[in-house]
Amino acid sequence: MHDAGYAGKVRVLALLFVALSAVASAGCGASTGGSGAESENPRPIEAGGAEDTGNAASGTGTTTGAETTGTRRPTSSRVEVSTLATDLRVPWSFAFLPDGDALVTERDSGRLLRVGQSGEVREVQTLPEGGSGEGGLLGVAVSPEYERDGYVYAYTTTEADNRVVRFRIGEEPEPVLTGIPANSYHNGGRIEFGPDGMLYVTTGDAGETSNSQDRSSLGGKILRVAPDGSIPDDNPFPNNPVYSYGHRNVQGLAWDGEGQLFASEFGQNTWDEANRIEAGENYGWPEVEGEGGEGRGFVDPITVWPTSEASPSGAQILVSGAIPQWEGDLFVTALRGESLWRLELDERGDVADRERLLEGEVGRVRDVAQAPDGSLWVSTSNRDGRGTPTGNDDRIFRLAPAGG
Numbered sequence: 001m002h003d004a005g006y007a008g009k010v011r012v013l014a015l016l017f018v019a020l021s022a023v024a025s026a027g028c029g030a031s032t033g034g035s036g037a038e039s040e041n042p043r044p045i046e047a048g049g050a051e052d053t054g055n056a057a058s059g060t061g062t063t064t065g066a067e068t069t070g071t072r073r074p075t076s077s078r079v080e081v082s083t084l085a086t087d088l089r090v091p092w093s094f095a096f097l098p099d100g101d102a103l104v105t106e107r108d109s110g111r112l113l114r115v116g117q118s119g120e121v122r123e124v125q126t127l128p129e130g131g132s133g134e135g136g137l138l139g140v141a142v143s144p145e146y147e148r149d150g151y152v153y154a155y156t157t158t159e160a161d162n163r164v165v166r167f168r169i170g171e172e173p174e175p176v177l178t179g180i181p182a183n184s185y186h187n188g189g190r191i192e193f194g195p196d197g198m199l200y201v202t203t204g205d206a207g208e209t210s211n212s213q214d215r216s217s218l219g220g221k222i223l224r225v226a227p228d229g230s231i232p233d234d235n236p237f238p239n240n241p242v243y244s245y246g247h248r249n250v251q252g253l254a255w256d257g258e259g260q261l262f263a264s265e266f267g268q269n270t271w272d273e274a275n276r277i278e279a280g281e282n283y284g285w286p287e288v289e290g291e292g293g294e295g296r297g298f299v300d301p302i303t304v305w306p307t308s309e310a311s312p313s314g315a316q317i318l319v320s321g322a323i324p325q326w327e328g329d330l331f332v333t334a335l336r337g338e339s340l341w342r343l344e345l346d347e348r349g350d351v352a353d354r355e356r357l358l359e360g361e362v363g364r365v366r367d368v369a370q371a372p373d374g375s376l377w378v379s380t381s382n383r384d385g386r387g388t389p390t391g392n393d394d395r396i397f398r399l400a401p402a403g404g
């Protein structure tokens, strides 16, 4: 029953989206326009969490460096949000090179950019892509052996499929994994190397919900392949790149310090999800959206959001102590929810608490990644046709401890 009229529903939803965006832009224009210069950075974030009871009530007021001097709070409890780069067009994904610069994809232009640690932007090359709507030049990853092999990986939409390609900078891309279903909607597109050195690829159902439960389709899956695209011997299904299935549209991957994988997933019109991913498991779509699949052979999400609060794309778990209060937390970007979600995970990987950051500050948020210096980079997606861009969108922000 999900299949019948599904495309129609998507179209109605898309129209609704346009209408809502128009209302939102009309309503917000005056207040954001009057709030000051466009180059103004978002407010710092007080990152104390529950330990900060003393100042929590006044935490939303103006905070200056001088005010905290008497509280004996470590300076790292405040996370500053600085603007790193501006005037980008739908930056979709980050991948860091060994020298600390980031490669950044632009979905619609097909441009691959190099963004330096102080924000300078230059074009590296343009990759061929034939996508429309949510398709295009999406994920990017840097080979774990980059210093030896020089390979960069990208996920692109062609006229025929979604595919993973690899290339050395300036050279022609070669296909690594082809035949991922493509459409205007639900293209997945995140690629990341796991701690096991394998390449993980998120896909969408491409508007065909039956793809997700079909283990012979690459749609609606998390895939796992070796760096050359071959299928690892220890994948859960023999001779099959499928790692987990029953997904609708996954756009975020993150590993914790123990190597446990988590993923963010777009729901249809009720519940978005974050999932703890285990090899070979079934995450329920299209039989179940959100919770309620346990006992029916499906794995339930670790948290859900109403789609209006999330539409979750990128994901990252903060490690290595750069922002101590956030160590081990799972960050998930929200497009429609226009914020960055911080999920505190307990020892079992369940969500103990969650906090909504940057709400109302920067618009739609697409990707989050931890830079080699430990800071978090966050990108907007306000020029993707569903946002309300400011004059210098799209932007990349850097979240780091005050003075860090």
Ligand SMILES: [Ca+2]
Pocket: 246, 273, 283, 284, 285, 288, 289, 290, 299, 301
């Ligand atoms: Ca699910």
